[in-house]
Amino acid sequence: MxxxxxxxxxxxxxxFDHIETLKRYTAVLMGPCQGKVCAMNVLREFARLTGKTxxxxxxxxxxxxxxxxxxxxxxxKREDTxxxxxxxxx
Amino acid sequence: xxxxPPAGSRLTQHPCLTFQxxxxxxxxxxxxxxxxxxxxxxxxxxxxxxxxxFSRSVxxxxxxxxxxxxxxxxxxxLQVDGVPNVRACVExxxxxxxxxxxxxxxxxxxxxxxxxxSLGFLFPVGFPYRYFIRPRWLYHWWERLLRHVSGHGxxxxxxxxxxxxxxxxxxxxxAVVGAGPAGLAxxxxxxxxxxxVALIDEGTHPGGSLRADTARYAAPxxxxxxxxxxxxxxxxxxxxxxxxxQVYANATAFGYYDGGILGVRQRERLITLSTRxxxxxxxxxENPLVADDWDRPGVxxxxxxxxxxxxxxxxxxxVAVVIxxxxxxxxxxxxLLEAGVAVRAVADARVHLNEALPAVEVLRQQxxxxxxxxxxxxxxxxxxxxAAILARLDAAGQPVGGTALLMPCDTIVLGTGFSPANELLFxxxxxxxxxxxxxxxxxxxxxxxxxxxxxxxxxxxxNAARIGDLDKALLEGEIAGLSAALSLDAGGATAEExxxxxxxxxxxxxxx
Numbered sequence: 001m002x003x004x005x006x007x008x009x010x011x012x013x014x015x016f017d018h019i020e021t022l023k024r025y026t027a028v029l030m031g032p033c034q035g036k037v038c039a040m041n042v043l044r045e046f047a048r049l050t051g052k053t054x055x056x057x058x059x060x061x062x063x064x065x066x067x068x069x070x071x072x073x074x075x076x077k078r079e080d081t082x083x084x085x086x087x088x089x090x
Numbered sequence: 091x092x093x094x095p096p097a098g099s100r101l102t103q104h105p106c107l108t109f110q111x112x113x114x115x116x117x118x119x120x121x122x123x124x125x126x127x128x129x130x131x132x133x134x135x136x137x138x139x140x141x142x143x144f145s146r147s148v149x150x151x152x153x154x155x156x157x158x159x160x161x162x163x164x165x166x167x168l169q170v171d172g173v174p175n176v177r178a179c180v181e182x183x184x185x186x187x188x189x190x191x192x193x194x195x196x197x198x199x200x201x202x203x204x205x206x207x208s209l210g211f212l213f214p215v216g217f218p219y220r221y222f223i224r225p226r227w228l229y230h231w232w233e234r235l236l237r238h239v240s241g242h243g244x245x246x247x248x249x250x251x252x253x254x255x256x257x258x259x260x261x262x263x264x265a266v267v268g269a270g271p272a273g274l275a276x277x278x279x280x281x282x283x284x285x286x287v288a289l290i291d292e293g294t295h296p297g298g299s300l301r302a303d304t305a306r307y308a309a310p311x312x313x314x315x316x317x318x319x320x321x322x323x324x325x326x327x328x329x330x331x332x333x334x335x336q337v338y339a340n341a342t343a344f345g346y347y348d349g350g351i352l353g354v355r356q357r358e359r360l361i362t363l364s365t366r367x368x369x370x371x372x373x374x375x376e377n378p379l380v381a382d383d384w385d386r387p388g389v390x391x392x393x394x395x396x397x398x399x400x401x402x403x404x405x406x407x408x409v410a411v412v413i414x415x416x417x418x419x420x421x422x423x424x425x426l427l428e429a430g431v432a433v434r435a436v437a438d439a440r441v442h443l444n445e446a447l448p449a450v451e452v453l454r455q456q457x458x459x460x461x462x463x464x465x466x467x468x469x470x471x472x473x474x475x476x477a478a479i480l481a482r483l484d485a486a487g488q489p490v491g492g493t494a495l496l497m498p499c500d501t502i503v504l505g506t507g508f509s510p511a512n513e514l515l516f517x518x519x520x521x522x523x524x525x526x527x528x529x530x531x532x533x534x535x536x537x538x539x540x541x542x543x544x545x546x547x548x549x550x551x552x553n554a555a556r557i558g559d560l561d562k563a564l565l566e567g568e569i570a571g572l573s574a575a576l577s578l579d580a581g582g583a584t585a586e587e588x589x590x591x592x593x594x595x596x597x598x599x600x601x602x
Contacts, residue, residue: 002149005380007215014216026215031148032164032175036375037157040509040532043524057524059534062516064345064353067161068175073360076255 003028005045012049019046023060032068035059099138101403105428106304106317109403117187120197126183133159133166133179134402136189142387142474144168144178146193148240150207153198153473155387159394161292162375167192167243174243179394182294193241199473203239257360262288262336264574265352265365267343267514270298271560272552273371274325275567279588280369280574281334283581287571288363289329290338290354296329297322298373299393300560302400304428305421306448310561310595319400321560346517350547367547367574370515371567374508374553377531379413382468384504388475392422392505399429407431407501411478413466414438415531417447419505424449426503427456434499437464437480439487439506465489469502478502507531512554519545533557540593542570549574565596 003026016022028042029035035042043057101109113128119136126135133156136144143153144166154165161180169190170176178189194201206213213221222232264280266273269291277289295301303318313321329335341356346368354361376391378384388407390398395406409432412423420443423436436453441463443450453460463483470477478497481489507527515536516522522536535556542549551570552563572589575581 002147002152003215004210011215025219027218032167033162036162036511037378040377040507041380044532054524054526054532057532059516062513064347064517065355066344066513067342067355069344069355069360070255072249073255073257073355073358076257076360078257078259 003042008042008045009049012046017050019043019058020060022046029060034066099140099404101399101405101429104403107319107400107403115183115185117183117185117189119189120191128183130183130402131179132168132170132176132181132183132187132189134398134404135183136178137398137406138402138404143199144387145191146198146201146204146241147385148242149213150210151194151201151203151205152207152385153201153204153387154385155389155474156398157378157385157389157394158376158391159397160376160391169243172246172248174245180292192243255358255360257362259362259364260288261364262286263365263578263580264288264367264369264571265290265343265363266369266371266571267291267352268298268371268373268552268554269293269296269326269329269337270371270373270552270563271300271321271325272373272554272563272567272570273298273369274322274329275564276369276371276549276551276571276574277329277335278325278332279568279571281329281332281571283572283575283585285334285575285578285580287332287335288338288365289335290341290343290352290363292340292342294340296326296337296339300325302393302397304400304425307560309559310564313560318560343514346514346548366578367549368514368518369542369549369551369567369570369574370512370544370554371551371570372511372514372554374557375511376505377507377509378504379415379466379506381466382479383471384466384469384502386469386471386475387473388471388500389469389502389504392419392503395501395503396422396425399425405429405431406503407475407499409434409499410501410503411466411480411497411499412436412503412505413478414505415440415507416505417444417449419503420447420449420453422503422505423458424452427452427458431501433458434478434497435459435461435480437461437466437478439463439465439483461495464495466502466504467494470496475500475502508553508557509533510535510554510556512536512550515544515548515550515554518548527557540569541573541589542566543573543577547577559599562596562599565592565599568592569596 011026016025111127115126124139142155145154157163157165159179161177166178167175168178191198263285265288266277267290277287281287300318300322345353352363376393398404411434464480467481468479480495482493538544549570551566569592572585
C-alpha cells in the first residue's frame with residue numbers, strides 16, 4: 001500500500017525484477033485490495049520497467065481466501081445440515 | 091479544510107428511478123448522529139451526511155474517500171460495532187450502528203501523521219526490512235508502533251469465536267459464482283436442462299452490475315429497448331421461479347479447493363459447497379487511471395459513481411470531470427447530467443467518438459465539452475478534489491507538454507477500463523494469457539474452449555472471461571450453463587441444439 005511508481009522503479013533497480021520478489025519487497029498487491037483495483041496498473045508499470053512483453057507477464061500466485069475471513073469462522077463448530085433448509089435466508 | 095456537503099446529496103427526483111426511503115435509521119459516526127434509510131449502505135449514508143474522508147493510507151496517511159463502491163478497494167474501512175476493517179461501501183446500515191474511523195490522530199480529518207507524506211524520503215521502499223532490526227527489543231516496539239499508526243483497526247473486545255458462527259456442508263451439481271447477466275443466464279440454462287444449481291452472489295440482490303445500469307439496450311432482441319436494471323429484474327425473476335436453483339445472497343465464494351469444494355462465506359455461516367461443476371461468472375474490476383494525486387477523496391470509479399447515483403440516489407458531487415477511454419464512461423457522464431450533476435468536461439483518450447451514441451447526443455446537447463485525445467495528468471486538492479489537470483495526448487498516447495488544462499471541479503470520475511475478476515479460476519488452474527485491450531488496459535483472459543470450459547469441471551462466462559457487452563455475457567452464460575449440464579449427462583438433444591444456436595449467435599457478434 002502507498003507504493004508509488006518511484007518505489008517500483010527503485011525496487012526493480014535494486015534487483016527485484018521478478019514479480020514475486022517485487023511484490024514481497026515493495027508490498028505492492030499485498031494491501032486490503034489484494035490487487036483487485038491495482039494489479040493491472042502495477043503489471044503495466046512492471047512491464048515498462050523491466051522491458052517484458054505482455055505475453056511474458058504473470059500475476060503473482062493467487063491463493064484463497066479472495067476476501068478476508070475471520071479465523072473464528074473457519075474454526076467454527078460444524079453443524080450437520082438439513083438439506084431442505086432454505087440457504088437463501090440470510 | 092473540511093468540505094461542506096453539497097446541498098442535498100440525496101436525489102429526490104430522477105428521470106427513471108425511484109428510491110426506497112421508507113424506514114429511517116439512525117447510527118453514530120465517531121459519536122455524531124447520522125440519519126440514513128434502510129437499504130442504504132454505510133458508505134452511501136455517510137456520503138449523504140457529508141463525510142468525504144473515511145480513512146488514511148497506510149504509510150503516508152493520505153486522505154482517502156469513497157472510490158469503488160464495490161467492496162474492492164481499501165479506502166472505506168471502518169470499525170463497526172467493534173469489528174475492524176468493515177467495508178463501509180457494501181455494509182448495509184442497521185439501527186444503532188456504532189461506527190468509528192480507524193486511523194488518524196487526533197482525527198481522520200486532521201491527522202498529525204499526514205506529515206509523513208512529506209517525509210517519504212525517510213522511509214524508502216523496503217524500509218521494513220532495514221530499520222530497527224537490532225537491537226531486538228527495539229524492533230518489537232517499533233513493529234507495535236507501526237501497527238498502531240497504520241490504522242488497521244483494533245481487535246474486537248469479544249473474540250470472533252464467541253460471537254457465533256456456523257459451518258455447514260452443502261452439495262450441488264453446478265455452482266455458479268456471480269449473479270450478474272452471465273451468471274443468471276448460466277443458472278437459468280443449467281436448471282432448465284435438469285441439474286441442481288447453486289447461484290452464489292456477494293450482493294443482497296442478484297443482477298450484478300446491471301442493477302445500477304440505466305442505459306437502454308438494443309441487443310439482444312429479447313431485451314431490446316429495456317434498461318439494464320429492468321433486464322436484471324427479468325433475469326432474476328426467471329431464476330427465482332426455477333425450483334432447481336438455490337440462490338445464496340450476501341455470499342462470497344472465497345476459494346475453490348481440490349475435489350470440487352467451493353468455500354462460501356455467507357455472513358456468519360461458512361459453507362463447504364461440494365459441487366461437480368463450477369461456472370465462474372464474477373464479472374470485472376474497474377481499473378483506475380493513475381495520475382498525480384489520483385487518490386484524493388472525490389475521485390470515483392465510473393461504476394462507483396453509477397452505483398451511488400442509481401442504487402441509493404446520491405450525487406457523488408456538484409461538478410464533475412469525467413475521464414474516459416470507452417463508451418461506458420460516456421454513458422456514465424450522461425447519467426451524471428441526468429441526475430443533476432454538472433459535468434465540466436469529458437476527457438476521452440480516443441481520437442474519435444461515436445456521435446450516434448445516445449450519451450454523446452445528450453452531452454453535446456447540454457454543451458458539455460468533449461475533449462478527444464485528452465487525459466488526466468494530475469489532481470489538485472489535498473483533503474478533496476479541487477480541480478482536474480488535463481492534457482492532450484500525442485499519437486503515441488503520451489501527454490504533450492504545454493497543453494495542460496485546469497478544470498475546477500469537486501468530483502473526478504474515472505471510466506478507464508476493466509479487467510476480468512477471475513481469480514477463482516486460478517485457484518484451480520493456470521491457463522491464462524494477458525492481452526492489451528484497445529483502450530490501453532491490460533487484462534488477464536483465461537483460455538477457454540468454445541463450450542466455455544477452462545479445465546476439468548471449470549467453466550467461465552461473461553466479463554470474467556473477457557470484457558464485452560451484455561449480449562456476449564448472456565450468450566456465454568447460456569453456453570456455460572448448458573455445457574455444464576450436458577457434461578453431467580443432462581439436457582439431451584434439446585440442450586445440444588440450444589447450445590449450438592447460442593454459439594452461432596456468439597460467433598456472429600464477434601464477427602460484427
